[in-house]
Amino acid sequence: MEPAHETFQLGPFTAPRLWTGLWQLSSNAWGAASAPKIRQAMGRHVNRGYTAFGEHGTCVVSHTGDETVQWPEWQADHYGSAEILFGQFRASLETPxxxxGATxxxxxxxxxxxxxxxxAAVRQSMQRMRCERIDLLQFHWQDYELKSDYTQAVEILNQLKAEGLIAAIGLCNFDSIRTDEICSQFPGVIASTxxxxxxxxxxxxxGMADVCTKHGVKLLTYGTLCGGFLADKWIGEPEPDxxxxxxxxxxxxxxDMIKAWGTWALFQDLLRVLRDVGYRHGGLSVSNLSVRWVLDxxxxxxxxxxARLGCSEYSDDNSKVFGVSLTDEDRECIDKVLKRSNGGRLLQTIGDCGAEYR
Structure with missing residues (x-):
C-alpha cells in the first residue's frame, strides 16, 4: 500500500508536504505540451494526492512615476500562462x-x-485563477533599500487578507534579516516563505530556519532536486557543458550552484552515497532521498x-518519500560528503537566501 501523503498547517489550510511547481510552463525550453494535456496532467497529480500547486503570477516590471498609470501598462505574468491554466483546471473540478493554489x-x-x-495585482491574479480568494499570495521584493515601500506592501496585502481577497500571505526569496523584520512588524501575518x-x-x-521557528513560519522550498541533477541518471556522467x-x-x-558548492567529482560522490542509502531502503532513488533530507x-x-506537465511526470516516484525514515547511519554518510564541500561558505560567496536574484 502506498504511504499516505504527509501534511502540515499553512494558515487556514491543511496542506500536503509535496507541491507541484508550475514555473516550467513559462517557456518551451522545458518542453511543450498542449493546454488540454497540461490540465489532464494536473488531474493525474490531484488523483495521486498532489493537491497543491505553485504558480507565478503578477510581476511589476517597472513603474516609477505617476500613480495614475494603470495595471496593463506595467505589470505582467512573468511565468507564462500558469495562472490561467491552473484556473481553468480548478474550475473544472466538482470541489475546487x-x-x-499559490501565486x-x-x-x-x-x-x-x-x-x-x-x-490591482491581486485582483488580476484572482481573475486569471478564476477564484474569489487567493489561497496563498507570496510576496517578493527586489530592492531592500526601499524598506518603507515593501513594508507598506505587506500592510496592504494584510488589509486585503482581512477583506477576504487572500487566505494566507507568504514571502518569496527574502533574506533572514528582512524576513525577521517583516514578521516582527506584522506578527502572525506571514504563513510561509x-x-x-x-x-x-x-x-x-x-539563519532562516531559526527565524522561521521564532515566528511560526514554514519554509516552502524549491530547487530541492537542483533542476534534476540530484537523480540517479547523473551517476557516472561527465560534467555537462x-x-x-x-x-x-x-x-x-x-x-552553477553545484560548481559553487564543490567539484563535479565531489557531486558524483554525493550521488553515489545517496544511491547506496537508497539501496538500504529498498531501492529508493537519489531524488527520493534528496527530498526526504530536506523535509526532515x-x-x-x-x-x-x-513538473513538465504533459511532457514528463514523476508523481509515482515522488510519492515514495513518504514513510521513509533516514537512520543516523544514513545521515552520517551524507554529512561526510557535505563536510567536504563549500556548502557552509555559500552564505559568504553567494549571500543569504534570495541574494542571487538581487
Whole structure:
C-alpha cells in the first residue's frame, strides 16, 4: 500500500508536504505540451494526492512615476500562462476547494506603492485563477533599500487578507534579516516563505530556519532536486557543458550552484552515497532521498517539485518519500560528503537566501 501523503498547517489550510511547481510552463525550453494535456496532467497529480500547486503570477516590471498609470501598462505574468491554466483546471473540478493554489506578487523595480497598485495585482491574479480568494499570495521584493515601500506592501496585502481577497500571505526569496523584520512588524501575518534549499544549497540552515521557528513560519522550498541533477541518471556522467544547448534553464542555473558548492567529482560522490542509502531502503532513488533530507528539517513545511506537465511526470516516484525514515547511519554518510564541500561558505560567496536574484 502506498504511504499516505504527509501534511502540515499553512494558515487556514491543511496542506500536503509535496507541491507541484508550475514555473516550467513559462517557456518551451522545458518542453511543450498542449493546454488540454497540461490540465489532464494536473488531474493525474490531484488523483495521486498532489493537491497543491505553485504558480507565478503578477510581476511589476517597472513603474516609477505617476500613480495614475494603470495595471496593463506595467505589470505582467512573468511565468507564462500558469495562472490561467491552473484556473481553468480548478474550475473544472466538482470541489475546487480541494485543490490549493499559490501565486506570487513580485516587484522587481522601484514603484510607488499604493492600495490601488497592490489590489490591482491581486485582483488580476484572482481573475486569471478564476477564484474569489487567493489561497496563498507570496510576496517578493527586489530592492531592500526601499524598506518603507515593501513594508507598506505587506500592510496592504494584510488589509486585503482581512477583506477576504487572500487566505494566507507568504514571502518569496527574502533574506533572514528582512524576513525577521517583516514578521516582527506584522506578527502572525506571514504563513510561509519560499526559498531555495537542497543538499547542495543549505543556506536556509544558517539563519532562516531559526527565524522561521521564532515566528511560526514554514519554509516552502524549491530547487530541492537542483533542476534534476540530484537523480540517479547523473551517476557516472561527465560534467555537462552549459553552452552545449543540451541543458534546460533550470539545469544551467543549478549547474552553477553545484560548481559553487564543490567539484563535479565531489557531486558524483554525493550521488553515489545517496544511491547506496537508497539501496538500504529498498531501492529508493537519489531524488527520493534528496527530498526526504530536506523535509526532515523542522522548519520545512513543503518541498515544491517542478513538473513538465504533459511532457514528463514523476508523481509515482515522488510519492515514495513518504514513510521513509533516514537512520543516523544514513545521515552520517551524507554529512561526510557535505563536510567536504563549500556548502557552509555559500552564505559568504553567494549571500543569504534570495541574494542571487538581487
Amino acid at each position: 476547494g480541494a485543490v490549493l 506570487k506578487y513580485c516587484v522587481f523595480k522601484s514603484i510607488k506603492i499604493s492600495r490601488e497598485t497592490v489590489e 519560499q526559498v531555495q534549499f537542497s543538499l547542495i544549497d543549505t543556506r536556509p540552515l544558517y 552549459p553552452y552545449s544547448g543540451s541543458l534546460n534553464p533550470s539545469q544551467r542555473k543549478y549547474l 528539517h523542522p522548519a520545512v513545511g513543503a518541498v515544491i517539485i517542478g
